[in-house]
Amino acid sequence: MRELELYFGPQHLGMVGNFSITLQVEGDRIVKATANPGFLHRGFEKLMEQRTWIQNFPLVCRINVVEPDHMELMYAMAVEKLAGIEVPERAQFIRSIYLELARVGSHLFGLWAYANMLGFDTVANWAMYHRDLILDLFEELTGGRVYHIYLWPGGVRRDFPEGFEERIRSTLHTIGSCVPDYDDTFFHNRLFYERAHGVGKLSREDACRMGAVGQVLRATGMKKDIRKTEPYAAYDQVDWEIPVRTDGDAYSRIWVVRDEMIESVHMIFKLLDKLPKGEAYQRIPNPFKWKIPESEVYVRCESSRGELGLYLVSDGGDKPCRAHFRTPSYSHGLTILEKALENESIADVGNIMISLYITAPEIDR
Amino acid sequence: MSQSVLKPFKAIKYLFAKPKTLRYPFELKEPAMRYRGFHVNDWETCTGCGNCADICPNQAIEMIEIPELVSEPGKTNKRPRIDYGRCCFCGLCIDICPPGSLKLTRDYFHIHFDPDTFVFVPKNEHTEPEKYFPTNEYSVLKASLSHRRKDYDGFVSDLKYSLFEPERVPMPVVPPEERMLSFIEHIIGYDREEARKEAARCLECRLCEEACPAHLKISDYIHAIFEDKPEESLKKIYEDNPIPSICGRVCMAHCEKACSLSIRGEALSIRWLKRYAADTVKDFKTTLELNPGPATGRKVAVIGAGPAGLSVAYFLRLSGHKVGVYDALAGGGGTMRTGPPAYRLPLESIDRDVDYIRSLGVEFFFNTRVGKDVLFEDMLKEYDAVFLGTGYTRSRSTQVKNYEKCVLALAFLTDNKIGKPWKVGRQIIVIGGGNVALDVAREALRLQHIQYPGEKTAVKTVSLEDWGEMPATEEEIREAREENIQFHPAWGPKEVVVDESGKIKGLLCRKVKSVFNEQGRFAPAFHENKEMFMEGDMIIEAIGQYPDFSFIPEELFNKLKFTQRKKLSVDENGMTSIAKVFAGGDIVNTNMDAVTAIADAKIAAQGISRYLAGETVTA
Known part of the structure; x- marks a missing residue:
């Protein structure tokens, strides 16, 4: 049969974000897929070299639109480590609660994209609504819905407003009460199984070899999570489980996402119960005179898409000398996507891509 | 795992549920209390320091001169102007604002054909009442930068989370019990770490430099101390001030009153940092490397x-x-x-x-x-020229009855410092409420402790001015009270009472009605019937010099x-x-x-x- 080259880019409804794939197809089958990043390059890492330590704080969150919070965390953690700033315990707990809320919000957003892609519009709209409820919480806590600009070096930017813990609980109860509906309509839906099972399959060996992280890796049976292996914030203060699946296909990946959301909600409740009193911010030095001694640091965390890292170098000046983010979508969107698309049908490109949780802004930065 | 094709139809029940989508603009969503929307700026408290413009990561803020405002010490006539094409509403400007005048509101609508309207000088509902409306008069359909809600503060400054340090590094002092026993210098002075930490608080807005009569380059010399270069600092100081050891101790510190940190916190210790620079540098001559200019042949x-x-x-x-x-x-x-x-x-x-x-x-x-x-x-x-810098060298006297029995402040101070110390009394009354009076009182107290160790002695001050009106600095008053000096504010001397042998018995005082007249001139008025006799064996007059x-x-x-x-x-x-x-x-x-x-x-x-x-x- 004749081979064709097919361009699958932002013009396609199934493409999320400014990203494209060139497909070599034989009939309906994909012979080879080539990812084309670069449409969303905004030069953040270079920009960071031209801004002072504090001026980078409102900038880093913008690297990833879907989930800005872990970017903030990475920057805060790196600067704290470089400058030797101690974060108060309460701030650590608030950080964990805030990051888990962000994870749920991000997963709901991912669920919206995925369900939408498969044509489950009803579920997609529910997910979007429930994400909005979480954004309401963020708005109350930080003053912003999407870019929160909240986790800064030294702790968090403001303490919880009065009665906020109760509102977190009630919002999570509202969302949690809909889990049976989600399950009946989507996760236990035969159609979902048919569309996703065995699609975009990735063996554990391939996943490890190609640097898969997060739920892509956990869907192949690897029990790996930075929150467990290298605990930061307050993740070592409460008990929680790492959800895993073994099939390594799109179906498993979305199920891991579902289980992770539920685990996160449980974790938030546990963290809220143990939330200590005290200060939530250790004041940083005067931002106009802040110079960090010459050193370099690599920090990492488990974002909602997997391991996220930041390499930050100071040359003793008032600005970073070099910053580099290691983002989960970088490996997912380039090598793993190409591998997972092999021998799949054209109709499943969006399906596989979103199940890998690729966000274009993370690839390009 | 049970998959089903029928169960998903349960979702049909939501067909009959109330829609979640808000029907804007009939249903509005109230923004959160901390919402980061448009700015307001209280022009009354804004000092025009420009810290907001300095910290803005997007260079969205520019300080512009407002002709109708006057610059005064501690306040410029500049106010921030914000370009909403650049602003990212991060709120760093709020957290660095020393007076806390800049706030974000919960307003976020602005639709306009003219892009220039997005460049905006924030004011508030007091300065621009025509642009701010109470809830019942406000319409979201008209919402814009010129149609905003009144009292709609969102993300506001919180001192606990501010980006500047409002508290001073405490200055080590000799405790009152110890310092009143001798003439030991009671301000110990910052050490290297303390000085650097204190210098690090400076935001470099330079409001102080305008307020300083001699316009010292304060930000620069503080920055040099922060960088651990006291020599550089001293060089900067010597550009405008050749007596830093003196000024570093007794300067009236007009700069600290203008310091933008002093509005909600404690002013930077500019005077003590100058002292640190002067005291740390061991050899002025080799450090400063200053030389007289080429000889002009003129004599002054x-x-x-x-x-x-x-x-x-x-x-x-x-x-x-x-x-x-x-x-x-x-x-x-x-x-x-x-x-x-x-x-x-x-x-x-x-x-x-x-x-x-x-x-x-x-x-x-x-x-x-x-x-x-x-x-x-x-x-x-x-x-070829003569400069007169002769100062005020004569003490004024109250001229009340028997005033010639009293001691004059300058004579007392001069003799104690560079001559033979006075033999003081056990009950000393000091007349006056200024810094000189407190110097006299505190010095007298020390002499009492030296000359009558362990005995019961007292120093009292009488001043026409009440608390709060006294010309002495707050710091002096606080330190004097720590040393147990008794204050009798709002009393005026009427007569020095003496016994038959001519020895002082005490001071008869009248209660003061007011110190200044309606024009604000010094014209004390007394309650004639309210008198008080104060016992004492020595009276020192410290009411001014000429x-x-x-x-x-x-x-x-x-x-x-x-x-x-x-x-x-x-x-x-x-x-x-x-x-x-x-x-x-x-x-x-x-x-x-x-x-x-x-x-x-x-x-x-x-x-x-x-x-x-x-x-x-x-x-």
């Missing part, structure tokens, strides 16, 4: 080696003139030598500054009283012009109404402190140089 006489005289001598010497400084005392410093007690300003600190000025080639003639040892009219002939011009021959003195406030009238070059006679310091300015004397000296030094170069017209 300076009468009085106080702050004004020392400064003018320094500046003139740097310009290459020959300078001779005349003073009746045995050393330099003038009022600084005689007035501030040793626990505030030790003689060694004064001599350090004087010695450095001497090392530049300034000639000092101490123990030389002009008018007696040398004649003023001879000086006028011998020198200048002594007796060294000037009468025909010349008659030519001198004075202002309404009885100050010597000088022109913009510092020249008096007599040709080639310049003046500065307490006899010219109304601030009557060291740093203003330096400011006068700078003007006069430039004036003298211009005069000697033949540039200015004679008076």
Whole structure:
């Protein structure tokens, strides 16, 4: 049969974000897929070299639109480590609660994209609504819905407003009460199984070899999570489980996402119960005179898409000398996507891509 | 795992549920209390310091001059202007704003055809009432930067989370119980770490530099201390102030009153940091590397080696003139030598500054009283210009009955510091509420502890002014109270009561009704029937000083012009109404402190140089 080259880019409804794939197809089958990043390059890492330590704080969150919070965390953690700033315990707990809320919000957003892609519009709209409820919480806590600009070096930017813990609980109860509906309509839906099972399959060996992280890796049976292996914030203060699946296909990946959301909600409740009193911010030095001694640091965390890292170098000046983010979508969107698309049908490109949780802004930065 | 094709149809129940989507604009969503929307800025409290513009990561804020506002010490007439094409609403400007005048509101609508309207100078509902509406008059359909909600604060400043440090590094002091037993300097001074930490608080907005009469480059010398370069710092200081050891101890610190950190927190310790720079540098000569300018062949006489005289001598010497400084005392410093007690300003600190000025080639003639040892009219002939920096050297007296039994403040202070200390009484009454009165009281207290160790003694002060009106600084009052000095504010002396042998028994006082009249002039009024007798065996009057011009021959003195406030009238070059006679310091300015004397000296030094170069017209 004749081979064709097919361009699958932002013009396609199934493409999320400014990203494209060139497909070599034989009939309906994909012979080879080539990812084309670069449409969303905004030069953040270079920009960071031209801004002072504090001026980078409102900038880093913008690297990833879907989930800005872990970017903030990475920057805060790196600067704290470089400058030797101690974060108060309460701030650590608030950080964990805030990051888990962000994870749920991000997963709901991912669920919206995925369900939408498969044509489950009803579920997609529910997910979007429930994400909005979480954004309401963020708005109350930080003053912003999407870019929160909240986790800064030294702790968090403001303490919880009065009665906020109760509102977190009630919002999570509202969302949690809909889990049976989600399950009946989507996760236990035969159609979902048919569309996703065995699609975009990735063996554990391939996943490890190609640097898969997060739920892509956990869907192949690897029990790996930075929150467990290298605990930061307050993740070592409460008990929680790492959800895993073994099939390594799109179906498993979305199920891991579902289980992770539920685990996160449980974790938030546990963290809220143990939330200590005290200060939530250790004041940083005067931002106009802040110079960090010459050193370099690599920090990492488990974002909602997997391991996220930041390499930050100071040359003793008032600005970073070099910053580099290691983002989960970088490996997912380039090598793993190409591998997972092999021998799949054209109709499943969006399906596989979103199940890998690729966000274009993370690839390009 | 059970998959089903029928169960998903359960979702049909949501067909009958109320829609979740808000039907905007009929259903509105109230933004959260901390919402980061458009700015408001309280022009009353905004100091125009520009920290918001400095921290803005997007350079969205520009400080623009507002012609209808006046610049004053601690406040410029600039206000932030925000470009909403650049603003990312991060709110760093809010967290760095020292007065907390800049806030974000919960308004976020602005739709306009004119892109220029997005460049915006925020004010608030008090300054622009026509743009802010109460909830019932507000319509979301008209919402814009010129149709906003009243009292709609969102993300506002919180001192606990501010980006600046509102609290000072505490200055180590000798505790009151210990310091009142001797004349030990009670301010210990910052060490290296403390000084650097304190210097790190400076936001470099330079409001202080405007407020300083001598316009020292404060931000620069503080920055040098922060960078652990006290030598650089001292060099910066010497550009404008040649007596840092003195000023670092007793400066009135107008800068600290203007410091933007002082509005909601504690001002930067600018004075103590200057002292740190002066005390840390061991050798002024090698550090400063200053040399007199090329010799001009002109000679200037300076009468009085106080702050004004020392400064003018320094500046003139740097310009290459020959300078001779005349003073009746045995050393330099003038009022600084005689007035501030040793626990505030030790003689060694004064001599350090004087010695450095001497090392530049300034000639000092101490123990030389002009008018007696040398004649003023001879000086006028011998020198090309004469600078008067004679200060206020005579104490005023209350002139109440038996006033001649009292001791005068300056005599008391001078003798204790550079002469033979007085034999003090056990019950001392000090009349006055200014800094001099408190110096006298605190010095008297120390002498009591030295002369009557372990005995019951007391120092009381009587002042016309009530708490809050007293001219003494808060710091002095606090320290004096820590040392158990008893205050009797709002009492005026009526009579010094003496016994048959003429010994002082005490002071009869009247209650003060008001100190100032309706025009704000000094005109004390008393309750005639409310009297109080205060026991005491020694009374010291510290109610003010006046200048002594007796060294000037009468025909010349008659030519001198004075202002309404009885100050010597000088022109913009510092020249008096007599040709080639310049003046500065307490006899010219109304601030009557060291740093203003330096400011006068700078003007006069430039004036003298211009005069000697033949540039200015004679008076």
